Amino acid sequence: MWRLQVHIAQGRQASVVQFSALKTILATGQFKNAGHTSTLALLAQGCAGCAKPTSKCESDSDQMPAAKRARTLSWKAMTDVDQVVQTLRFLPAREPGPHLSAADSRSPMSLFKLFFTESAVTNLCHNTNAQAARSIAKGRKYKWTDVSVDELYRYIGLVFYMAAVKMSSIADYWRQDSLFSLPFPATVMPRDRYRIISWNVHMSHPDADKENDRKRGTAQHDRLFRIKPLMNTIRLACKAFYHPRRNLAVKERLVACRANIGMTAYMKAKLTKFKFFVLSDSSNGYTVDFSVYTGKNSFPADRGLSYDAVMSLLDRKLLGSGYHVYMDDFYTSHKLLTDLFAQKFGACGTYRDQRKDFPKTAANSLSRSSGRGSIRWIRDGPLVCVKWMDTQVVSVCSTIHAAYTGERVQRKIKAQDTWKTKSFPCPAPVIAYNQHMGGVDLSDQLLQYYTAQHKTMKWYRKIFLHFLDIAANNAFILHKELHGNMTHDQFMEELIAELCGLSQKAAPKQFSTDHVPIPGAELTSDVRRIATVGRRICVHCKAVLGKKQQTPWKCKACDVHLCLQLNRNCFQEWHKSL
Structure with a gap:
């Protein structure tokens, strides 16, 4: 016969583990004594002194506000063992990688046309011709003939050529009296024709623009109206022809612009910039999706710009589940990571200590005297918050990783006037963050090598040029995934030649100036x-x-x-x- 002594103190709540055990004992009927049975039944029905059912007591810790839980927890050391609560299964909606036949040999221009389709360029020509007619009706003094699809592709080819060959001004590409004269642009189109197309290139119809402008100040006004036709085409193409691999990165991308239209982000000591929220594949830098910042109230959900920006880019029906999303401290919040986890998305990112619901307890935390490589962590359900001392304290949280799994990193330290390499322990979330956040950095690097950006008076033309960058960069990544036989330089050279109607192998003839x-x-x-x-x-x-x-x-x-x-x-x- 088992003997059990139960002490009930008024106003004191028994632990969840004790009452769970009592319910199990009662259910198995191990106690035949009627007194014991009645006592256990009473305890199973409710906690002593609180009159709550046991199931409610078990959920009390879960129902406690996150901020309160964070204050009651204390930091654990590297030697304490941490385990991931739940490992998410990776279930993509489609097979990751390019969704094009690898057997078909695709040229750079054919891949670029997946994003700048002929139908989209036809619409672009229609709107550009309408804009030029409107400008002439207002008194602009230049000769205009309607631009065709082939001519607009040649114009785009020249834009990329100018991105690859840098000159101080547009006019310099057509100068013939200089040591640095370039013969190629003049063989594609005259200088004045290039300028006039640049002045008038338009993504929406001017008459529709006027109608939208009349709604300014109302809920019906669309700030992105001038760029939406082309933006929607490119976004759909980015998702259609490539499905991302498991690790994704979310980051902002800035495009310099001097316009002051309420959609730009002010950066101290820098130009005013357009802000893009970008979702990219960490493995190769492919731009999976993007959105344009239009002001503080960019998103209808109104849960905060950083929260809504990430949620708008992650479509579970389109992507699938089990993805790992990496982000910087602008986006990371306790609510975002827990909500993503509820939707079967793991997340990892640096965080700001002052953010709501993150641990603020000083119990056993890092201090200024903590040695390099020191680790402290707190687990709150699926979320683990880690602090690591490098040259300064690094704060990272994750719903994917355990706090520390034995990884080490190499750092150079100075000892006795000489630099030596030393190994330090490093938390698993920090190593994964450094590895996978490079996806957006890689994407930005590829864009900067051949960026089509140059000075323009209109904000929407700045974004048009950035759309060209996205299309060319994604086309190069698709070509690399499918064939892998071209460097970025070679790809852009071939793309420019094809857009301009030339064969890359047959370079334009260069006549000596002596042939007069x-x-x-x-x-x-x-x-x-x-x-x-x-x-x-x-x-x-x-x-x-x-x-x-x-x-x-x-x-x-x-x-x-x-x-x-x-x-x-x-x-x-x-x-x-x-």
Whole structure:
């Protein structure tokens, strides 16, 4: 016979573990004594002194506010063992990677056209022509002919060419009197034509813009109206042709702009900038999705900009579940990480100590005297908060990792005037954060190598240029995933050549400046004989037409006589064959 002594103190609540055990004993019927049975039944029905059912007592700690729980917890040391509450299964909605046939050989331009489709460029041409007509009606003095789809692709090719070959101004690309003259842009389109297209390129129809502008100040006004047609096309393409791998990164991307329209973010000692919230694949920097910051009330959920920005980018139906999302301290909050975990998304990020619901207790915490490599952690349900002493305290929280699993990092330290490499313990969330947050940094690096950004007067043209950057960068990553036989330089060269209607293998012909017409003999002072002195048979007329036409002109470099008349330009025809 088991003997059990139960002490009941008024106003004192028994522990959850004790009452759970009592319920089990009562259910198994191990006690036959009626007194014992009645006592256990009473305890199982409610806690002593509180008259609450046991199930409610068990959930009291869960119902306690997160801030209160954080204050009651104390920091644990590296030697204490931590375990992840639940490991999420990775169940993507589609097979991760490019959703294009690897057997088909795809050119850079065909991949770029996945994002800038011909239908999207046709719409762009329509709106650009309408904008130019509107500008001319307002009194702008320039000659305009409607831009075609092929011409707009050539224009985009020149934009990328200028991103690869840097000059101080647009006009310098067409200068022919300089040591640094570039022959290529003039073979694609004239300088004035390029400028006029740049002034008028438009993503929405001007008449629809006017209608939207009349709603300014009301709930019906759409701040992104001028960029939405193209933005929606590119966002859909980013999601359609590639499904991300497990590790994702969320970060902001800034595009410099001098416009003051209420949608830009002010950065101290920097230009005003447009802010993009970007979701990228950490493995290669592919831009999976993005949104544009339009002010404090960007998102209808109104749970805070950082919370809503992340939630708007993570679509469980589209992505699947079990993804690991990494973010910096701008986004990380206790509520965001716990809500993501409830939706089957793991998350990890640096956090700010003053943020709501994060541990603020000083019990056993790190101090200024803590040695490098010291670790403290607190687990609150699925969320673990870790502090690590590097050169300064690093605060990271995660719903994916255990606090410390034995990893170490190398750091250089100075001892006796010499630098030595020493190994220090490092928390698992810190190592994973450093590894996977590089995805957005990689994406930004690829964009900066060949960024199409240049000065423009209109804010929406700045965003148009950034859309070009996103399309070219994602096209390069798709090409690398499918074929992997081109560097970034080679990819951009081939893309520019194809957009401009040229073959990369057949580079544009470069004529020497010595190929100029000069008189065939020294000029005489007798004006009556100027047109006849030095006349010789044109080599082109004789070789091609079989005629002996005489001309006073010859080529300085070739030293052959060639006709140069309004109705017979043998000089030009001859040099075409060189």
